[in-house]
Every structure is written in C-alpha cells, then in structure tokens.
Amino acid sequence: MRRIDKERDxxxxxxxxxxxxxxAIIALACLVVPxxxxxxxxxxxxxxxxxxIVLAVVATSRGALLPTLATILAAVALLLAIGLDPVVDPAxxxxxxxxxxxxxxxxxxxxxxRPSGPALMxxxxxxxxxxxxxxxxxxxxxxxxLVAALAGWIACTATGVWLARAIQxxxxxxxxxxxxxxxxxLASESEAQQRQDARVLHDTVLATLSLLAHSGxxxxxxxxxxxxxxxxxxxxxxxxxxxxxxxxxxxxxxxSTAGAGGLGTxxxxxxxxxxxxxLDVNWHGAGQLVLPRDTLDALLGAxxxxxxxxxxxSGVHEADVTITDDERTVRAMVTDQGAGxxxxxxxxxxxxxxxxxxxxxxxxxxxxxxFSSPGSGTTVMLEVPKP
Numbered sequence: 431m432r433r434i435d436k437e438r439d440x441x442x443x444x445x446x447x448x449x450x451x452x453x454a455i456i457a458l459a460c461l462v463v464p465x466x467x468x469x470x471x472x473x474x475x476x477x478x479x480x481x482x483i484v485l486a487v488v489a490t491s492r493g494a495l496l497p498t499l500a501t502i503l504a505a506v507a508l509l510l511a512i513g514l515d516p517v518v519d520p521a522x523x524x525x526x527x528x529x530x531x532x533x534x535x536x537x538x539x540x541x542x543x544r545p546s547g548p549a550l551m552x553x554x555x556x557x558x559x560x561x562x563x564x565x566x567x568x569x570x571x572x573x574x575x576l577v578a579a580l581a582g583w584i585a586c587t588a589t590g591v592w593l594a595r596a597i598q599x600x601x602x603x604x605x606x607x608x609x610x611x612x613x614x615x616l617a618s619e620s621e622a623q624q625r626q627d628a629r630v631l632h633d634t635v636l637a638t639l640s641l642l643a644h645s646g647x648x649x650x651x652x653x654x655x656x657x658x659x660x661x662x663x664x665x666x667x668x669x670x671x672x673x674x675x676x677x678x679x680x681x682x683x684x685x686s687t688a689g690a691g692g693l694g695t696x697x698x699x700x701x702x703x704x705x706x707x708x709l710d711v712n713w714h715g716a717g718q719l720v721l722p723r724d725t726l727d728a729l730l731g732a733x734x735x736x737x738x739x740x741x742x743x744s745g746v747h748e749a750d751v752t753i754t755d756d757e758r759t760v761r762a763m764v765t766d767q768g769a770g771x772x773x774x775x776x777x778x779x780x781x782x783x784x785x786x787x788x789x790x791x792x793x794x795x796x797x798x799x800x801f802s803s804p805g806s807g808t809t810v811m812l813e814v815p816k817p
Contacts, residue, residue, distance in 0.1 A: 438597040447490035449536025457525040466521035478508040513565020531582030539590040715753030735786040736764040744768025767807040
C-alpha cells in the first residue's frame with residue numbers, strides 16, 4: 431500500500447473517531463437526564479452507550495472491519511433499547527437522533543475506501559433505519575430521529591467520499607510531478623553527457639583533425655599516428671557507451687604514469703601527448719593528491735585544452751604547469767611566455783575555452799581565471815575543490 435493511502439486511511443479513521451465519540455458522548459449526556467428513561471431500562475441503555483464508545487475507539491485504532499461492524503450493531507441495539515421504551519422522553523429522543531445521525535454514520539466512514547464499502551454502508555444504514563422503524567411501532571414520534579438519521583448518513587458519506595477522492599487526486603498530481611521531475615532529470619543527465627562527450631571530442635579528435643588539416647606542421651608522422659590511434663579508441667568507447675573512467679576516486683601526482691588503457695587520466699599522459707606534438711611541458715609541484723574521478727577528469731581536460739591553446743596560439747614551444755593545493759582546493763597554473771592576448775577581445779561565440787575549460791570546471795564546482803596581455807605571455811589558473 432502506498433504511503434499516501436495509509437495517510438488517507440488514518441485521516442478517515444480519525445474523522446470517524448471524532449464523529450462517533452462525539453455522538454455517543456452527547457447521547458450519554460442526554461440519557462442521564464433524570465426521567466429520560468425508566469429505571470428498568472436505564473442500566474441497559476447506559477451500558478450499551480458505553481460499549482459503543484469502547485468499540486468506536488477499538489474500531490478507529492486500526493480500521494478493522496469486525497470492530498466497525500460491532501460498533502454499528504451496538505449502536506443499533508442502543509437505538510432499539512431506547513425506542514422500545516413505552517414512553518420516549520424528549521431527552522431520550524434526542525439521544526436516539528444523535529446516535530442515528532452522528533455515531534453510526536461516522537463510524538462507517540473508513541469503510542468508504544473498501545471495495546465492498548458501498549454495500550456495507552447501505553447495509554449499516556438499513557439497520558439503523560430498521561431500528562427506527564421498529565421503534566415507531568410503539569407509537570412514539572420518530573419523525574425527528576428519522577430525518578436526523580438520513581441527514582447524518584448523507585453528510586458523513588459525502589464527507590468521506592470527498593476526502594478520499596481529494597486525497598486520490600492529490601496523489602495523482604504528486605505522481606505527475608514525480609514523472610515530470612524524473613523526465614527532467616533524465617534530460618539533464620543526457621544533456622550533461624552530450625556536453626561531456628562534445629568536450630572530449632573537441633579536445634582530442636577535433637584537435638587531431640585540425641593538425642591533419644594543416645598537414646601536421648611541427649608534429650612528426652609517428653606522433654600523429656599514435657594520436658590518431660588514441661582518438662580511435664576513444665571514439666570506440668563513446669560509440670559503445672562505455673564509461674570514460676574506471677573508478678570513483680584516484681590518487682595521483684604530477685609524476686604518475688598512465689596505466690594500460692588509461693588514456694588521458696594522469697598528468698604524465700597529458701605531458702607525453704603534448705611532447706609528441708612539439709610542446710614541452712615543465713611540471714612543478716610534488717606530493718600525492720586525492721580527487722574524485724569526475725573532478726580529476728575535469729581538471730585534466732581543462733588543463734589539456736589550455737596546453738592546446740598554448741601550442742596553437744602562443745608561438746612558443748614550452749609551457750609550465752604548477753600544481754599546488756591547500757585544505758580545500760587543488761590549483762593548476764598554466765604559464766607560457768608567448769605572444770599573449772587581450773582576454774576581453776576573445777569572441778564569446780568561441781566555445782573551446784568556454785566549454786572545455788570554464789564549463790568543464792564549473793560542472794565540478796571549480797573555476798578558471800585568465801591573466802594575459804599582448805606580448806607578455808599568458809597565465810591560466812585552474813581550481814577544483816577537494817572532496
């Protein structure tokens with residue numbers, strides 16, 4: 431059973447308890463009025479009313495069917511015990527009206543949500559009306575009691591049905607919101623994966639194609655073949671839907687080497703890749719660091735794109751990478767002594783730096799800052815948070 435259905439049943443039981451106990455207690459107060467009943471019948475009627483109160487508490491504790499039916503039968507017996515008194519006092523008539531209008535229909539409210547609920551409620555109402563009809567054979571005026579009974583059953587049944595349906599509508603709306611949220615989550619994850627794949631392709635395959643388009647100027651044929659082979663393996667991974675990482679966290683240092691199949695997963699692999707393409711990378715910084723796999727991939731990807739920009743645009747063949755960290759952040763500073771540029775003059779439509787560096791770091795809570803001016807080289811500060 432869904433949680434909201436359990437809450438619905440609990441609310442219906444509370445409503446039934448409040449209504450039935452209120453009716454039974456008011457009826458008891460009317461019955462103890464002196465002269466309401468003859469002495470021979472008083473003890474029986476009061477005992478039946480107290481039995482109704484006890485059964486109502488039991489029936490509304492768990493919503494079991496048998497205690498509910500027992501409460502209604504006790505209430506019907508109470509009606510008969512009062513109505514068969516040869517002389518029905520106005521106080522006793524009021525007690526009958528309250529019992530028939532509030533106690534018996536209220537205790538039946540939880541049965542509304544049962545498959546057999548309508549039949550059970552009709553049977554219970556018929557029993558109450560039958561008791562009133564039998565009482566009328568004594569000659570007492572049962573008109574007020576009959577009207578009160580009909581009004582009470584209609585009101586309590588309508589309230590229970592409305593409440594049950596309102597909760598069901600709320601549950602349906604919650605399910606719709608949940609499905610919409612799930613669809614949005616899947617769409618967001620799909621978009622994020624597409625953006626990640628686009629960044630990987632931009633930083634590897636497209637960079638290799640750009641080299642080929644320029645006849646591999648400055649890069650040896652063997653380096654181009656090796657880079658193309660790495661790109662081919664990467665494309666196969668993407669085509670087969672295989673993950674580009676193989677763990678949740680990694681311990682690394684600037685001197686660590688890539689394992690078998692660990693393309694682009696260590697600083698050393700990045701250094702070797704650019705060494706093949708004619709850019710010497712000088713690493714500074716020591717000590718092992720621990721980062722989550724996705725954070726390390728973002729840092730290395732952004733670092734690789736910065737070095738690719740140095741190779742393409744700086745006009746020099748050497749760059750420095752300094753790795754530092756503190757309690758909260760790992761920093762990688764990429765510096766070259768090349769031509770430099772004016773950062774504000776970069777076309778915002780160019781997505782290489784925006785996606786492969788800034789966007790990649792932003793996805794893991796990091797950031798990138800650029801310091802450059804024409805003729806004075808360029809420094810890019812990459813920062814990612816520690817776990």
